[in-house]
Amino acid sequence: MFRPINALVPFVAGGDTSVGLGIIGLDLGLAVAASIVLQRRLGYRRWHLVHYLAYGSFALSLIHTFTASAEVKALGLLGVGVLGCAGAAGLLFLLRLLPARAAAGLRISPEEV
Helix, strand or coil, X not given: CCCHHHHCCCCCCCCCHHHHHHHHHHHHHHHHHHHHHCHHHHCHHHHHXXXXXXXXXXXXXXXXXXXXXXXXXXXXXXXXXXXXXXXXXXXXXXXXXXXXXXXXXXXXXXXXX
């Protein structure tokens, strides 16, 4: 039986592991979204650290999608998902290697932190 608490709190009443991981991913994503409103109170450094949770949120949500989705299993879309994730990781790696010319003037000085 589904109750609203099951959508927010993972592993309540013996919930499935894949569903629990999806709930944790959702909660982390909501925390990152809420931190945008609290950016001035948190300060830039703390706000930036909270935004690292977005990577965990994405990973847990992706695991949830591949383990709990009947469509992914039935349509054989696992390969498409793996290629998409590998492409995203490769793009992030490439962006880290390229020099940041335009962003140099936009960097935050230590006084602003």
